[in-house]
Amino acid sequence: MWEILQTPAARYVMLFAAMAIVIAIGVYLIRKVRPSEEEQFSPSSELITNFRELRSEGKLSEDEYRTIKSKLAGSLDEELRRASAEEKQQESESDEAESSASE
Numbered sequence: 001m002w003e004i005l006q007t008p009a010a011r012y013v014m015l016f017a018a019m020a021i022v023i024a025i026g027v028y029l030i031r032k033v034r035p036s037e038e039e040q041f042s043p044s045s046e047l048i049t050n051f052r053e054l055r056s057e058g059k060l061s062e063d064e065y066r067t068i069k070s071k072l073a074g075s076l077d078e079e080l081r082r083a084s085a086e087e088k089q090q091e092s093e094s095d096e097a098e099s100s101a102s103e
Helices: 008-033 044-056 062-102
Strands: none
Touching: 044 062
């Protein structure tokens, strides 16, 4: 039995398996520690609120606030459209599930 494990082919297979396990553990740990894309970026509405607070504290000028707000307005529109599309998709999926259940 031990002679089979001493062959070069067996060693390569064991090395490959060990590397695959180490890579899998590394990927798992990175995904656990690293925030997802949704967590990484704050929603535009939250950013606008934070910048509004900075302006009221005097840390941003009115012009700076207007510039930031106008740039974030497009992102906010896109977020609202995406949320609306997701909501419509969920509604249509639930309607389809109800109609198939009633048949």
